[in-house]
Amino acid sequence: xxxxxxxERCEGHGRCYALAPALFEPDDIGNGQELGDGTVxxxxxxxxxxxxxxxPERAVVLDLDETG
Amino acid sequence: xxxxxxxxxxATDFDHTDDVxxxxxxxxxxxxxxKCPIAHTERYGGVWLPTSHEDVAEIAYDxxxxxxxxxxxxxxxxxxxxxxxxxxxxxxxDPPFHKNARRLLLPAFAPQAIDKIEQFTRNYxxxxxxxxxxxxxxxxxxxxSQHIPVRVIAQMLGFPEEDADRFRxxxxxxxxxxxxxxxxxxxxxxxxxxxxxxxxxxxxxxxxDDLTSFLLNAEMDGERLDMxxxxxxxxxxxxxxxDTTWSAIGASIWHLAKTPADRERLVREPALLPTAIEELxxxxxxxxxxxxxxxxxxxxxxxxxxxxxxxxxxxxxxxxPEMFENPDEVVIDRExxxxxxxxxxxxxxxxxxxxxxxxxxxxEEWLRAFPSFSLADPDAVAWSGGQVRGPRTLPIRIA
Numbered sequence: 001x002x003x004x005x006x007x008e009r010c011e012g013h014g015r016c017y018a019l020a021p022a023l024f025e026p027d028d029i030g031n032g033q034e035l036g037d038g039t040v041x042x043x044x045x046x047x048x049x050x051x052x053x054x055x056p057e058r059a060v061v062l063d064l065d066e067t068g
Numbered sequence: 069x070x071x072x073x074x075x076x077x078x079a080t081d082f083d084h085t086d087d088v089x090x091x092x093x094x095x096x097x098x099x100x101x102x103k104c105p106i107a108h109t110e111r112y113g114g115v116w117l118p119t120s121h122e123d124v125a126e127i128a129y130d131x132x133x134x135x136x137x138x139x140x141x142x143x144x145x146x147x148x149x150x151x152x153x154x155x156x157x158x159x160x161x162d163p164p165f166h167k168n169a170r171r172l173l174l175p176a177f178a179p180q181a182i183d184k185i186e187q188f189t190r191n192y193x194x195x196x197x198x199x200x201x202x203x204x205x206x207x208x209x210x211x212x213s214q215h216i217p218v219r220v221i222a223q224m225l226g227f228p229e230e231d232a233d234r235f236r237x238x239x240x241x242x243x244x245x246x247x248x249x250x251x252x253x254x255x256x257x258x259x260x261x262x263x264x265x266x267x268x269x270x271x272x273x274x275x276x277d278d279l280t281s282f283l284l285n286a287e288m289d290g291e292r293l294d295m296x297x298x299x300x301x302x303x304x305x306x307x308x309x310x311d312t313t314w315s316a317i318g319a320s321i322w323h324l325a326k327t328p329a330d331r332e333r334l335v336r337e338p339a340l341l342p343t344a345i346e347e348l349x350x351x352x353x354x355x356x357x358x359x360x361x362x363x364x365x366x367x368x369x370x371x372x373x374x375x376x377x378x379x380x381x382x383x384x385x386x387x388x389p390e391m392f393e394n395p396d397e398v399v400i401d402r403e404x405x406x407x408x409x410x411x412x413x414x415x416x417x418x419x420x421x422x423x424x425x426x427x428x429x430x431x432e433e434w435l436r437a438f439p440s441f442s443l444a445d446p447d448a449v450a451w452s453g454g455q456v457r458g459p460r461t462l463p464i465r466i467a
Contacts, residue, residue, distance in 0.1 A: 011416040014179060014424075018342065029174035030421060053404040054346070056412055 001040040002063040003048050005032045009059035016060050020047035024060075032060070072111065072247055079104040083111050084141070084356065084379060085247050090453030094396065097384035106370050112141050114376035116361075121388040121408070123368065124380050127359065128412040133367065134359035134378060135162050136415060140455060141358045141377045142246045142253070156304035157297055159415060166414060168288050173301065173418055176224075176279055182421045185220060189426055192219050193433040200466065201437075205444040208325075208434075209318045209462035216430050217313035220422070221305060226278030227267055234263065239310045243456050264299050264306075279305065305419075313423045315354035315458020316409075317430045322459050323348060323398060324435075325443045330400050335439045338432065344400035345427055350407035351398045353383040356455040357411060382408045383457070438466045 003023060005016065016032040017024040022044050024032045040048045052060045075086050078096050083089070089096060100107050100119045107117040118124050127134055137151045139159055146155050154160025158170040175181060196215055200206045218232045227235075241248075241256040248256075271280040283298045293301075324331040334341055357380040361372045372378070386407045387395040410417035417423065434441075443449065444463040452460050 011413060012174065012178075012420075013410060013416060014421055015346075017179075026179050028178060028180075029171060030178035050403065054406055056406050056408050056410075056416075058406075 001045060001048065002038045003040050003051070004034045004038045004061055004063065006059045006061055007031070007033075009057045011057050011059075013056050015054040015056070016051040019054055020044065020051040023048055024051065038063070079107045080109065081111070082107050082109045082115075082117060084115075084117075084455065085453045087453065090451050090457065093381075093383070093457070094387055097381065097387060098396075101384070101388065106368065108370070112143055112377060113145070114373060115141055115358075116370060116372060116376060116378045117381065118378070119381065119384045119388075121385040121391040124382065124385040125408070125412050127367075127378055128357075128380055128408075128415070131163055131414065133362055133365050133372075135362050136160055136166075137162070137360055139358050140243070140246060141379060144250055144253070145360065145375055153297065154300070156300040156307070158301075158418070159304050159308065160300070163414070169297070169301075170414070170418065172286050172288055176282065177418050177420075177422055179421045182425050185223065185422075186425055186429060188223060189216065189220055189429045190433060192216065193430055197433060197437045204467050205463055205465050207462055208321045208464040209314070209459045212434070213317035213321065213430070213459075213462075214311075214314045216317060216426055217310045217423075220426060221309045224279050225267075225302065225305060226271065226276055226280050231263075235306055235310060238263070239307050242307055243311055244452055244454055246454055260303065261299070264302055268295070268299060268302070308417075309419050309422065311452070311456050311458065312354050312417075313419075313426050315452070315456055316349060316352070316423065316427050318459040318462055319352035319354065320345070320348045320427065320431055321434060321441075321464065322443070322449065322462055323352065324431075325441055325464055326446070327398070328442070330398070331435075331441070333400065334431075335435055338435070340401060341428060341431060341435075343402070345424065345431070346405050346407065347398060347400050347402045349409040349427075350386045350392070350402075350405055351396075352458075353386050353407065353409035354456050354458045355409070355411070355417075356381045356383060356457075357415070358455065379455075380411070382411060438464075441466050 010031045012030040017026050024034055027033050052062050072083050075081055075083050097119045105120050109115050137154050138146050152162040152165040158166050161169050196212050218235050222229055238260040275281045286293055359378045361374055361376045363374045365372050389395050410420040442465050444465040448463050449459055450461040
């Protein structure tokens with residue numbers, strides 16, 4: 001499972017890095033960005049789904065296809 | 069603020085400053101969402117009111133048909149020439165001006181910057197709580213909630229701490245006095261303007277490490293900001309941060325005071341607080357924004373005329389059953405919560421990280437000091453109407 005923030009949609013609500021700090025971090029203006037290449041370790045899958053389900057702009061995208 | 073005739077039909081004659089709306093707007097929005105999802109009133113020169121999450125979101129995203137030249141519904145429309153900067157950038161700005169005006173402000177309100185004022189905020193909350201100890205009943209709106217955002221923004225702007233009561237006066241005049249006669253409003257704006265001018269002059273003479281000096285030195289597209297921009301942004305920071313956060317803190321304390329199960333659970337499980345705060349923000353979102361219609365347009369069948377207002381009731385969007393399961397139920401461990409309390413799109417509340425910190429710290433300290441509290445007199449609780457809704461009188465029994 002991989003995850004990324006759609007930079008076009010993100011408006012900096014900060015839900016992703018609040019709910020999944022092991023997967024996301026704020027940039028200098030508070031917009032969210034995924035850490036590293038966005039690979040989600042198995043123990044972070046729940047947090048990844050929370051980040052997706054709580055983004056008001058639907059800017060957090062789960063890439064299920066990456067690992068099948 | 070009952071300066072207008074009472075409302076007899078919410079679909080065709082609504083008034084968001086009406087006392088019925090202030091006391092409990094949710095049934096009004098629920099009924100409209102079912103029967104007339106985009107209501108209209110002739111008041112204020114014409115206002116539209118979408119009530120579904122989908123419509124509120126679409127208008128918030130649509131900067132082509134709707135302008136932010138003013139975001140506060142009154143009888144008065146600011147002059148067209150003010151666009152695209154508007155009177156209080158960046159909230160009043162449209163693209164493309166908006167983007168850089170907002171960008172220069174955001175680092176000061178990013179989580180990394182807000183972390184640095186958390187301890188200051190906490191100390192201040194403790195101070196307020198100390199002054200309440202030993203009493204049976206306190207007003208949690210007047211003696212606690214309202215002071216916190218004022219003290220914090222005064223600190224950030226580098227304004228004198230002793231002027232706090234004056235700021236609150238300005239804010240209430242501007243935001244809650246929307247149905248006052250124009251002359252009275254203009255007078256109040258003038259007092260605010262003169263106050264800000266004196267503060268800015270003091271910062272020009274004595275530059276220091278705060279937001280006001282930062283704005284005076286900031287550059288946009290290689291040039292210093294003009295004084296209208298600096299003053300407008302300072303006015304925005306002062307106005308936007310105060311009674312919004314005050315409302316959110318007050319509404320949260322009100323909910324916990326009347327819902328012992330939620331209060332007890334948060335005392336037992338403090339780690340749940342951040343999740344609970346998002347739910348309290350969803351259920352009691354204080355802020356309704358507004359836009360002006362740019363040109364005549366037929367929007368989802370509604371004949372919207374240029375210069376009519378459109379209210380964006382994010383609190384109504386947050387109660388839309390299409391978007392949220394059991395929207396009228398406060399579920400403090402709600403896991404899926406895409407609420408829009410801080411707006412949507414390019415005008416997302418720039419102070420949202422500050423507001424969340426203040427709300428969390430205010431509730432942490434309150435719950436720690438008063439693990440058992442309740443409404444002293446439910447009928448005495450009074451809510452503000454208009455575009456920022458929250459308790460203004462909130463008697464709480466703390467012992």
